[in-house]
Amino acid sequence: QSVLTQPPSASGTSGQRVTIPCSGRGPSIGSNTVNWYQHLPGRAPKLLIYSNNQRPSGVPDRFSGSKSGTSASLAISGLQSDDEADYYCAAWDDSLKGVVFGGGTKLTVL
Amino acid sequence: EVQLVESGGGLVQPGGSLRLSCAPSGFTFSDYWMTWVRQAPGKGLEWLANIKDDGAEKFYVDSVKGRFTISRDNAQNSLYLQMNSLRAEDTALYYCATYATCSGGSCYSLNDAFDIWGQGAMVTVSS
Numbered sequence: 001q002s003v004l005t006q007p008p009s010a011s012g013t014s015g016q017r018v019t020i021p022c023s024g025r026g027p028s029i030g031s032n033t034v035n036w037y038q039h040l041p042g043r044a045p046k047l048l049i050y051s052n053n054q055r056p057s058g059v060p061d062r063f064s065g066s067k068s069g070t071s072a073s074l075a076i077s078g079l080q081s082d083d084e085a086d087y088y089c090a091a092w093d094d095s096l097k098g099v100v101f102g103g104g105t106k107l108t109v110l
Numbered sequence: 111e112v113q114l115v116e117s118g119g120g121l122v123q124p125g126g127s128l129r130l131s132c133a134p135s136g137f138t139f140s141d142y143w144m145t146w147v148r149q150a151p152g153k154g155l156e157w158l159a160n161i162k163d164d165g166a167e168k169f170y171v172d173s174v175k176g177r178f179t180i181s182r183d184n185a186q187n188s189l190y191l192q193m194n195s196l197r198a199e200d201t202a203l204y205y206c207a208t209y210a211t212c213s214g215g216s217c218y219s220l221n222d223a224f225d226i227w228g229q230g231a232m233v234t235v236s237s
Contacts, residue, residue, distance in 0.1 A: 002154070033222060035222065035223040035224075039149075039155065042230070044205065045207075045224075045227055046227075047211075047220075047223055047224060047225045050223035050225070056211055056213075056220075056225055057211070057213035090155075091222075092222050097169050098157060098169050098170070099160070099222070101155045
């Protein structure tokens with residue numbers, strides 16, 4: 001069981017906006033920033049959002065992140081078929097002294 | 111080109127050992143923390159270990175403490191993961207990654223996010 005909790009699946013139609021939540025606890029999300037990764041199994045994960053809401057160079061502004069208390073979320077607007085992937089939240093956990101990942105959310109574009 | 115390339119994966123018997131290597135290029139390796147992350151078949155991403163830029167600090171997930179050792183050789187531009195006492199549940203695709211982010215020829219640290227990843231090295235533990 002992951003320290004960070006995500007729904008196992010999410011879906012949306014092309015052009016729609018979808019939100020993926022991530023909940024944690026005080027020592028993790030409550031005390032540190034949240035990062036989001038997009039992953040196609042067998043390929044290198046891709047950083048989408050860092051420091052709760054910052055996009056690395058090259059990531060479209062369709063992707064946005066937010067955090068409040070011990071919860072965070074990733075929003076994807078203008079959904080495209082290429083967005084079908086697994087999405088993971090991650091944060092440093094002060095009590096575990098390590099990085100914790102959420103269990104991942106498989107996004108399907110209908 | 112900024113990249114990380116893992117090597118050293120393969121098939122090993124339970125109880126055996128394996129050492130993974132990670133070769134960086136395109137950025138100043140010795141300036142950044144490095145990490146290992148794995149994904150077991152059908153499972154999610156699992157962080158394994160971090161190492162500070164100078165190698166002075168290391169952190170591990172509980173499930174590999176005492177069995178895996180992260181190390182680096184900044185002179186040789188290499189990151190390693192020594193894996194001992196391997197178990198079937200260690201079967202996974204192992205990725206190295208760094209806190210560095212690079213754009214337009216310049217790089218800086220993202221503090222706690224991994225922007226540059228390798229393609230992974232497969233480790234299979236089976237008799």
